[in-house]
Amino acid sequence: MDTKAGSMLETKNVMVIVEDELDMRTVIKAMLSADPRIRIVGEASTASEAIELARTVDPGLIILDHSIEGDITGLEAAPMLKEVAPNAKILLFTAYDMRTAAQEEPAIDAYLRKDSIANLLPTVQSLLDLN
């Protein structure tokens, strides 16, 4: 787990990437680095790591994969994350077709399928009111 909490804790533009594939985490960070207003303050590969991290860093947005390490899926982790970080928007970013399930889960604010990665940056900017 890599946390960059500290002086940036107060900013609203913080992110937690919950993703169990290293390459995927790297590409997400590379995509988002195009906007300097977005600061990535933490990464997690399991739901329990993410909950602990969200409690600490009070993120403005959490990018959440569905298929993550451990017994808890991303969909199941969403309400738990919302509980510990009620100000955070949650974006379900997964390779599965889960639009309906994502819409039915109140804790999830947006859904993006991974093959639409070209839309990742605009979606994140929109959720963080950065446009």
Added chain:
Amino acid sequence: MTADQFHATLQALQVAVFGGLGVVAFFQWRRRRGEAAAWLAVTFGSLALVVVIGEVIPEDATGTLIEVIEKLTIVLIVLFPYFLYRFAISFIRRRRWFYYLATGLTAAAVAATLIVDIPESGASGSVGFTILLYLVLAEWILLPGRVSIRLWRAGRRQATVTRRRMQTLSIGAVAIAAALVLAAVSSLAEEPGATEILVQLLALASGPFFLLGFAPPSIVRSSWRIREQAELREAEIRLLSADTPTDIAAIVLPHATHLVGGRGSLLVDGDGNLLGVHLLDEDEALASARGDPPAEDTLDSGDSVDVPIRSGRLIVKASRYTPFFGEEEIDILKALAAVADLALTRARSFERERAISNELRKANQAMKEFVAIASHDLRTPVTVIKGFCIALQQQWASVPERDKLEFLSMMDRQADHLSRLVDDLLTVSRIDAHVVEIRKEPMEIAPAVARALEGLDAEVAVDVPSGLEAHADPHHVHRMLRNYVENALNYGRPPVKIEAKPRDGWIEVMVRDHGEGIDTQFKARLFEKFARAQTGGAEAKQGTGLGLSIVRGLAQANGGEAWYEPNVPKGSCFGIRLPRIES
């Protein structure tokens, strides 16, 4: 009409009724041939003979021959209740003591009849005659009385036709006994005239009861059967809407049991499995289903009526009275069994349809899951490659050189993974569609194992004797072995070892490692598509999740099998079995 004319008319009627009964009883015996029918024929044949002889021989005839015939006539009358009793005990359980009493009493009465001089009507007789009279009275009261009570009581549990037939026979037996007793008593009276008419009327009245009892006309049988017919029609309607063999058994068995007055019944399928049991304990039902012979003491329990149907057998533990009194009921039972058979056939086809539908639903669900996981696994490397492409295109100038190289390396790795995944997916599709290209040929195992280990940067022990030959596709064997070895090296722990040995008509090749082994819960799904153990971390994602399912598919396509067993003392052992060529 004068008294003599009335008397003559009664005589003539008696000849007609009892002669007719004798003829009917004879033809029933010809048709049925059973013990009961034989005794019935003897009973009413002898009675008919008595009446006819009485009519043929003039009252004033004398002579030795006439005396002998008269004696024989009396002997037949004395024997009549005994014959009736023998008819009854041919299907009613006899009490031993009563049987000896009846036989002894009858023998004594017959002997006394032959020895003692019988006086003319109205004349006082000797002491011997008095003894004979009491013997005969005792026999005529006891035997028909016993028959009457037993028939009446036994009929209570029977279907209506059987019950009515037994009851009318019972009434007939009482009437004829009363007539005989009255006749005997009247022979002692000074003025027998009025009593004699009563005797004749009683004897005459017993005739129709006997006739109804053992040969009721069909219109009478139909009227007796109205309630059962209505119930059967209702049961048949319910049968045709029953969906399961259990429901069918629950509808048909109570009716089948009642029809033949049985104590229980069972329905068995074509393989001898019980579909339902009514009123029998399970052991007896299972024994009947297996076709075991009944226990010896079955006089009370009755005989089995076994109705074979296309879908199995309907077996009813019928009463002993059924074969004689319920012949038509057995025919109705067969008709009911035929309807049950139709219902069973229909239920079976429903069951087959349900099973096929469930299979299709499962297959459809499995296909959906396969497509979902395959889509996910295909999208992931594409996403990574595409994401890096976008990032590099948009931020080429600002991305440090070190990161650029790292991004390119990741894209290369994901492209390789994508390529393996596509290859595996195509192989799985060919296996599922049974269109795997197979070129089976004699191949030696030792060189195949050596080839599978080529280019691997790890130590793998080999224990494969030379000369072991299998009949299989060498490319498939290579892929299976390579898959097992890579799995052992990636997910297991060293030392890793390959062994091969012959077993019966097979060659078994095993790849062993000393890792953690496979979780018990996961074992069942190990060879399924996209089955990935929760090994944690990136190593679980290295594979496509299709390797073991491909190994199993290829092993089966080559006429063999793939399996897993725990390695001793720890780790995993994955094996393939291939058809062996005897050297």
